[in-house]
Amino acid sequence: MDDTISLILHGCKLAKDLELNLANSASQPETLSKLCEEIIRVFANARERLHVHQLGTTLYPHPVLFREPQDLQQQQNTDPILQEWLGTSCTSAMETLFHQTQGVMAERSALGLIESKIGGGIQMGSGGLAIESGSRSDVQAGDASDSGRGSSSSEKRPRTRINDDAEKRTVRVPAQQFGNTEIPPEDGFSWRKYGQKEILGSRFPRAYYRCTNQNLYNCPAKKQVQRLDDDPCRLEVVYRGEHTCHMSATAPSAPPPAPGITQEMAQTMIGQPQPSAATSLGRWVEFRLGPGGGAGSSSSSSSSSSMAAGSSGSAAGPSTAGRFGKEADYPITDMADAMFNSGSSSTNSMELIFPSISEEKRDQPSDKNN
DNA sequence: TTAATTTGACCACG
């Protein structure tokens, strides 16, 4: 039995090594594959042995054998670091990676679309999974502290800022074709919008979201959503930080949906795979002009489709319906113009889509947010 | 009443 324990510990060490070197090996799928295989082999071997032991136990119950769990614990206690990792890091990292991968895979399979920006990122499958991982060092740690809260107005708000070393994953997803096209596709997590900013050189504003459970569970996960300049029908979503909230048994956050549900959801939202810009716009216009299709019905449908998609949280998927519902009142022809002339420099599409913003920019050219 | 969003201001970083 001792050698079985050793085997398990060996597997754990291998997994830990893999985690530590994940950033380096991320661009080497072959290496990753080999490492994973070895880990699987080790654990499979251990399971075989345990299975044999189990059979022996049931057939020949023996006090010594019943003590084995304790022995296991004792053995694990000899390596507290490893045990800590088993309780936190390993499961956290693995689960997060799994969920993210699963989510994107589901999206990808449903949409048949997502492109990779490839920057030393994790690539899976021949088609190129759309996870771009900055994977430079670690998840930003200080960010969750959000230290600004509670400070008096006279004090300077100490702020932490995401450093560039923070893990960063970029995915490009089709914008919703009906309702609020600014809403990023549901990804199984619950997000809360905390800012929006005009980005220099981009025609579309960038929205900032953080995990709804940030305050409760110090979940550091964040994401930025921005419509692509060269393809207004798609959104670029940048994920930063890892979700820790769903690790808690009592966490109210939505656990990542089952793959099937995600696919259904994605199909519900997107309708059909890989639409052209014209198709997308057509559907959007059709919805907007449809029977009884006022701004109100737009927003409600948009949010209900998001909710029906299996998101359990109240804010799963940013419900920007109110604000963008109003903005959607702008002439559809203008929106169409913006979409179709996405490449033209003669027309300022931002102005057409967000006239108020553009006006503000004209009035205060320095920085409307500064 | 509570929670989410909006948005101007603040702040860190290059």
Next chain:
DNA sequence: CGTGGTCAAATTAA
């Protein structure tokens, strides 16, 4: 100093 990220009061929605 410009830019991007975040804060937090005000506003809106549920």
